[in-house]
Amino acid sequence: MTNKIIAYIDKFVKLTQEEKELFSSCFKEKKIKKRQFVVQPNFIAKHRHYVLQGAFRAYVVADERQEHTITFAIDDWWITDYNSYIFQQPATMFVVALEDSIILQLDYEKEQELKLQNHKFETFFRIMAERGLASQQRRIISNLTQTAEERYENFVSKYPLIIQRVPQYALASYLGMTTEFLSRIRNKRVLKKS
Secondary structure (H helix, E strand, O other), X not given: OHHHHHHHHHOOOOOOHHHHHHHHHOEXXXXXXXXXEEEXXXXXXXXXXXXEEOEEEEEEEOOOOOEEEEEEXXXXXXXXXXXXXXXXXXXXXXXXEOOOEEEEEEEHHHHHHHHHHOHHHHHHHHHHHHXXXXXXXXXXXXXXXXXXXXXXXXXXXHOHHHHHHOOHHHHHHHHOOOHHHHHHHHHHHHHHHO
């Protein structure tokens, strides 16, 4: 299974065989059951999670108990409460498995050691951070400038695999709308195609 993480890092930085072995040795494989949490509020996120197989949702709960989906992760994606992980302070998000999953966990301390040992590892994590920041910026701009229908259409075209694997309530929450409104958008879309 560590071949997948090596293939992933290879997209961004080229490692020697020795570097690949060192990098992959820092991960711990873990099976996660559907509805199992890997991060919970008030506990420090000690790991960054690479999804080998499965689906996850990160969300927060507002005062009125309303859930707001922050992000999803499926095969070949990363997930954690990054604010908690990076600053090693209590988490504010829940990260839960949406299906039975297999992840590779990278411990915070191990990541710091990797970065100190080799600039290629530091480069890899910098690239991941930059890509994550750019993605969050696109999402904020989309939420501020697009209609609900446009947000849905863009999400469908960009992430067709996620649409098939996440519950409708979670997708609606991510897109900033009610489940009922998302149903209307989907029904309208089906009618247009027929």
